[in-house]
Amino acid sequence: MLAQPIDFTAAHFGVKGDNPLQVIKNLAFTISRDTHNPSTILHSQLDGLLKNSMIGIGEGVGVFDWVSKDIDTPYIMCSMLENSVTFPSVDDKSLDIILVLISPEKNGPLHLQSLSRLTRMFRDAQFLASLRSVHSCDGMLSILCHDNRHLLAA
Numbered sequence: 001m002l003a004q005p006i007d008f009t010a011a012h013f014g015v016k017g018d019n020p021l022q023v024i025k026n027l028a029f030t031i032s033r034d035t036h037n038p039s040t041i042l043h044s045q046l047d048g049l050l051k052n053s054m055i056g057i058g059e060g061v062g063v064f065d066w067v068s069k070d071i072d073t074p075y076i077m078c079s080m081l082e083n084s085v086t087f088p089s090v091d092d093k094s095l096d097i098i099l100v101l102i103s104p105e106k107n108g109p110l111h112l113q114s115l116s117r118l119t120r121m122f123r124d125a126q127f128l129a130s131l132r133s134v135h136s137c138d139g140m141l142s143i144l145c146h147d148n149r150h151l152l153a154a
Contacts, residue, residue: 031100037068050087
């Protein structure tokens with residue numbers, strides 16, 4: 001498992017929102033479209049994580065993660081926000097990149113391994129600079145594609 005690359009299910013550029021509540025509403029809608037799960041349930045999950053978790057992992061990156069019985073395969077999304085938004089964060093920096101990791105219940109401890117790999121990847125300054133230099137979803141995908149990435153989370 002550890003040698004396998006991280007495969008992003010989705011990338012979204014320019015997610016709108018001037019505050020955390022607007023951002024999670026838009027994320028819920030986007031995830032709903034991608035996973036065919038009700039946006040109300042996804043919004044509730046994101047809202048609960050926002051209220052009870054430290055979303056920002058540092059350097060302007062935030063992570064929403066949970067285990068779900070409603071999906072069969074892992075869902076990994078990278079979103080670049082249209083504007084930086086203040087979320088609870090370990091370094092008090094506003095977020096401009098948000099990751100979403102939803103793992104199937106059947107995956108058990110693989111969720112934590114994936115989360116660890118993602119957070120390590122998104123703490124690399126060179127990787128973040130490359131990602132922030134793009135201006136479209138296609139540009140994001142070129143950076144996130146493991147074939148084009150020089151950094152593989154261990």
